[in-house]
Amino acid sequence: MPKMRSHSGAKKRFRLSASGKVKIRKMHRNHILNKKTTKRKRDLRQGGYLASEKQARAMRYIIQK
Helix, strand or coil, rough: CCCCCCCCCHHHHHHCCCCCCCEEECCCCCCCCCCCHHHHHHHHHEEEEEEEEHHHHHHHHHCCC
């Protein structure tokens, strides 16, 4: 039976905090930034956590090493 692999795309997008929460980077911060206000872009700099515990459980399973 082959080894279980971590999901490569999820590894790049999600991290686990020390307490086990799933950290995310906010979306809409990659391109077409000139139409977005400075305040909006500044708020997008801060990361966040997955709000749904159900989604967080799924992400922990996918990104396990």
